[in-house]
Amino acid sequence: MARVVVIGAGMGGLSAAARLGALRHEVTVCEQAPVVGGKLGRFERDGFAFDTGPSLLTLPAVYRDTFFKTGAPLEDVLDLVPVDPAFHYRFADGTEVDVPNASRSGVRAALDSALGNGAGGDWEAFLDVAHRIWQATRGPFLESPLERGDLVRLSRRVGDLRTIAPWRSLRGLGRRHLRDPRLRMLLDRYATYTGSDPRRAPAALAVVPYVEQAFGAWYVPGGLRRLGDALHERALATGAAVRTGADVAEVLVEGGRVAGVRLADGERVPADVVVANADASHLYADLLRGPEARRELRRLRRATPSLSGFVLLLALRGRTPGLAHHTVLFPERYDAEFDAVFGGHPADDPTVYVSAPDDPALRPDDEHEAWFVLVNAPRHEPGAGTDWDSPGLADAYADRVLALMAERGLDVRDRVLWREVRTPADLERETRSPGGSIYGTSSNGPRAAFLRPANRSPVPGLFLVGGSAHPGGGLPLVGLSAAIVAELVGKA
Structure with missing residues (x-):
């Protein structure tokens, strides 16, 4: 049995904690935020509730495996319902298509x-x-x-x-x-x-x-955040201790291998194994000292950072006839969007993605709707690209997105009770993801997968899980990273 510290209570960290706890390791999860879940967030106000991260689950077998190997099956804990149609697409020429699930x-x-x-x-x-x-x-x-x-x-x-x-x-x-x-x-x-x-x-x-x-698009009634809550409960049930407000400031190395972590308040938490669910760039730039960290950081800087997202949470009066769970509104020139976002600038005419589950748990009554609206956005890079904290920028871009929605057939401007705007800068502050990159590094380039940090770090006893590590971002791959690490720890 090993003493394990998990840095970060995102989905990768919680999955790893549950798996390692079930293998009878002594697990402590240290999360800097006051709540668990990482990017699988939730926002509530005035009876409205919003998932602020993923809006669907694909490849549910990954989480079925996690729950099966740590206790009761997933279906004993949560309901999974298919999203059908999976997506409603609207193109610039007026064509619309519903894609079945x-x-x-x-x-x-x-x-x-x-x-x-x-x-x-x-x-x-x-x-x-x-x-x-x-x-x-x-x-x-x-x-x-x-x-x-x-x-x-x-x-x-x-x-x-x-x-x-x-x-x-x-x-x-x-x-x-x-x-x-x-x-x-x-x-x-x-x-x-x-x-x-x-x-x-x-x-x-x-x-x-x-x-x-092939495997379907799935939703959890009450919101995808409930999957994170269930995983948190499962980690606790396996014996893991989950500490929120516990900000890790350093990964400790003694005698050439990890020895634990030091928290921002000075507390040292000893460990034989450290599993980092922090963004790999943050881990190697800020938490780990030594030549191994510098080498890994150089590798990371050879990869293109992933894009971020600009989000509107809309509390709307009234109902929208025929509204799908997911709606995607395409621009006329998709390449212009990628040129702008990867060039460090907000796109003037971006694709608009709307998630609007028909879920009574997310609205105060049947006369209102809660919409999550997302557009691809450049990272927060003051001085080098877009400074999302610039006065007026976020509100002006929110107005632009609402205007684009109106041009493409979804005009809700006169139905908005209130809106919550979230920028890449907000995501960076909340999750410690540099620049608000959602997935760490992108998959741009034929060698991108091999520039993504490995699950086993160069420092013995230090492992990586989550969207910035192998095999990549998104709920299924994050869950797979935890399964990989749990097996590696058993062999360490």
């Missing part, structure tokens, strides 16, 4: 009806390619630790190398298989799931739409 035949029919020109067949053929990529990457990479030399190992598996095609971008894969430009735009959006640019992100990201459509 977990139905290849339904998706094919919907795309053929809305886009014509054999669009459904093209998408189905693309999914066949994505399935082969999933088969090639799932076990060896997504469910396994990424170690030095794995790029060489991949290159020796010629069949898998041809399938994954690391030299091809997601945009290039779309052009190869999808004739309709609107269908390619739909595919491009999945690059933003990892904070990336589809023109530079690898074709391997085709697994994202494949997983969503």
Whole structure:
């Protein structure tokens, strides 16, 4: 049995704590914020409630495995309900399409009806390619630790190398298989799931739409935040101690391996193992001293940081007929958005994403709605890019987003009771994610996966979980990172 300190009570940290607690390790979680959950946040006011992080769960098998291996099954703790349609898309030319949940035949029919020109067949053929990529990457990479030399190992598996095609971008894969430009735009959006640019992100990201459509899009009544609460309770049930307001200031190293952590108030918490659910850049720049940290930081700086997000939480009077759970409003020129965001500037005409669950638990009564509105945004970088704390910028951009929604058929400006604006600067303050990057580093470039920090750090006894570490961001991959680390700790 080892003494384990987990830095951060995000989904990766809580998953790791529950798994390690179930393996009878002595686990203490130190979270700097007053609440747990990390980016899986929640905001409540006047009877309205909003998830401020993910709005759907894909690949629920990851969390089913977590709960099964730590106690009662997930379905004994939470209800999971399918989101159908999974998404409603509106394009600049006025075309609209509802994409059914977990139905290849339904998706094919919907795309053929809305886009014509054999669009459904093209998408189905693309999914066949994505399935082969999933088969090639799932076990060896997504469910396994990424170690030095794995790029060489991949290159020796010629069949898998041809399938994954690391030299091809997601945009290039779309052009190869999808004739309709609107269908390619739909595919491009999945690059933003990892904070990336589809023109530079690898074709391997085709697994994202494949997983969503093969295993379904799911929601937890009451909000996705309830998944985080359930995971917190599970960690406690396994014996883990979860301390909020416990700000870790340093990872302690003695005799060449970790010895615990020092909190901001000076308290030392001894440990044989430290699991960092902090952003990897924050870990290696601020919490860890020594040459190993400097080397890892140099590697991280060779990667492109992920994009961030600009959020509006809207409390609305009245109801919207026919409103889907998820609505995506595309611009006319998607590339202009990526040029702006990765160039460090807010896009003038961004894609607008609306999450509006028809969930009575999120509104004061049936005469109101709670909307979470998100647009891709550049990181908070005062002096080098966008300073989101500049006076008036956030409110002006919020007005711009509402105006764009109106232009694209969702005008709610006269229904707004109040709005809460959240910028990348706010995300940085709340989660210690540098610049408010949602996923640490992006997947831009063919070597991006190998620049992402490994789960086993160069310092013995120090491990990384969460969206900034291997295998990446998003609820499923964060859960997989915890499973990987739990196994590594057992072998340490």
